[in-house]
Amino acid sequence: MIKRVCVYCASSDYSDQVYLNAAYRLGEILAEKSITIVYGGGSAGLMGMLANGALSKGGKVVGIIPQFMYELEWGHEGLTELQIVNNMHERKELMMMNTDAAIALPGGSGTLEELFETITLKRLGVYLNPIILVNIKNFFDPCIQLLENAVIEKFMDERNKLMWKVVDDPSNVLEAIIASPVWTEESRHFATLKKDK
Numbered sequence: 113m114i115k116r117v118c119v120y121c122a123s124s125d126y127s128d129q130v131y132l133n134a135a136y137r138l139g140e141i142l143a144e145k146s147i148t149i150v151y152g153g154g155s156a157g158l159m160g161m162l163a164n165g166a167l168s169k170g171g172k173v174v175g176i177i178p179q180f181m182y183e184l185e186w187g188h189e190g191l192t193e194l195q196i197v198n199n200m201h202e203r204k205e206l207m208m209m210n211t212d213a214a215i216a217l218p219g220g221s222g223t224l225e226e227l228f229e230t231i232t233l234k235r236l237g238v239y240l241n242p243i244i245l246v247n248i249k250n251f252f253d254p255c256i257q258l259l260e261n262a263v264i265e266k267f268m269d270e271r272n273k274l275m276w277k278v279v280d281d282p283s284n285v286l287e288a289i290i291a292s293p294v295w296t297e298e299s300r301h302f303a304t305l306k307k308d309k
């Protein structure tokens with residue numbers, strides 16, 4: 113049963129409308145399935161659209177925002193819950209905690225950093241749940257190519273390619289979560305490619 117997911121996405125208001133619409137639609141879809149969304153708590157860009165989509169369908173949305181962003185009035189005031197934390201590290205840890213999956217929509221360095229930390233923690237067997245990339249307008253293609261190149265160049269094990277799933281539309285996110293292979297702490301045994309000594 114999927115109860116709670118965290119979503120990483122852009123804070124930009126200026127991206128193509130197709131990205132903003134996808135964020136709103138993902139919010140609606142998750143709310144329709146009574147899945148709680150945990151996200152960065154912002155009101156701008158894809159973040160705000162995600163939250164508003166979910167809230168429009170009566171969904172639960174938990175925002176986790178650092179104090180300095182809250183003071184800059186970047187927080188969304190209409191959420192089910194807005195948790196104010198000390199810093200970005202605390203926020204990232206709390207966002208991921210107790211979630212059944214992590215979902216990344218397109219975004220800038222903030223989104224990419226959150227996505228890559230989650231992938232790294234999964235590789236190390238610390239985060240074990242599905243990671244879904246919503247590849248709107250093929251935004252993530254270069255990112256996926258880079259990850260695959262890291263495997264080709266033997267910086268990562270071939271099995272690490274099972275850590276993430278890519279979908280091209282928010283409507284495919286839930287089935288991708290369900291179809292994600294089970295991942296266990298055993299994965300840390302192939303987290304580094306070491307020569308036998």
Ligand code: AMP
Nearest residue numbers: 121122123152154186219220221222223
């Ligand atoms: P970016 O993709 O670079 O826009 O960064 C988005 C991510 O960084 C979000 O998931 C947030 O955790 C954080 N973030 C960056 N800018 C903001 C903002 N204006 N309000 C709230 N969170 C933000």
